[in-house]
Amino acid sequence: MLISIRGRGNMSDIKTARKNKIIETALRIFAEKGFQEATISEIAKAAGVSDATVYEYFKTKEELLFVIPEKLTGDALREFREKVLPFLRGTENKLRAIVQTYMSLYERNPHYSALVMLQLKSNRNFLKTSSYEQIRDAARELLGCIKEGIADGTFKKNIDPLLVRSMILGTIEHLCVRWHLLGSPSNLVDHVDPIIELVLDGIRADAPVREVTVHLHVSGEGVKVNDVSAAGTSREKKGTGEK
Structure with a gap:
C-alpha cells in the first residue's frame, strides 16, 4: 500500500513537471514567434513531448x-x-x-x-x-x-x-x-x-497645493501667456501663434 501511494505521488509530480515544461516552452515560443505563427507541434518538440501529450493537458x-x-x-x-x-x-x-x-x-x-x-x-x-x-x-x-x-x-x-x-x-x-x-x-x-x-x-496628504491662474491673450502677434501663482509671482511668455 505504501509503495502504491508513493507511486501515485511520483506520477502526479511527473505530470505536474511535464505540464510546467510545456507551459514554459510555449511561453518562449509564443513570445518569440507570436501566437499565430507558433504551432503545437513546434511547442511539443521543443518541450520533448508528443503533440498528443500537449493536447492531454490543453x-x-x-x-x-x-x-x-x-x-x-x-x-x-x-x-x-x-x-x-x-x-x-x-x-x-x-x-x-x-x-x-x-x-x-x-x-x-x-x-x-x-x-x-x-x-x-x-x-x-x-x-x-x-x-x-x-x-x-x-x-x-x-x-x-x-x-x-x-x-x-x-x-x-x-x-x-x-x-x-x-x-x-x-x-x-x-x-x-x-x-x-x-x-x-x-x-x-x-x-x-x-x-x-x-x-x-x-x-500625499501633506503635499503643498500650488494654485495657478493662467490668463491668455490672443492677438495677431501670437499668444501671450501670463501665469499668476498663489505667491503672486508672474511670468509672461509669447507664443508663435502656431498650432
Missing part, C-alpha cells in the same frame, strides 16, 4: 496561451502576499513594494511581459479567463493600497483611487512596451523610485 493552442499568465502572475502575487507584505510598514512602503514587484516580474521574465503586453492585452477572449482574473487580482492589491492610504490619512481624501491606479499601471505598461520594442529604458527596475516619487508628490 485542448487548444489558445487554452495553452491563456494559462501562462495564471501561473506566473499567480506565483508572483502569492510570493508577495506571503513573503513581502507581512513585513511592510506604512502605506507608502507598500505602494513602492507593489510597483517593485510588477517591474521585477516583467524584467526577470521578458518572454512573459512581451506576451502579456504585446499579445494578450488586445485579445478579448483573454478577458474572460481565470488568468485575467489573476491579473485583476494583482491590480486590486494596488487599488486596495491606495484606498488604505486615503483612509489612514497618508494620501489626500479627494483623489480618485481608480485614476491613481490607472496612472501607475499605465506608466508601468508604457515603459514595458518601450523596453520590448525600442530597447529603452535599458531596464525597468531602476524606474521604480522615480515613478513612486512622482505619484507620491501628487497624492
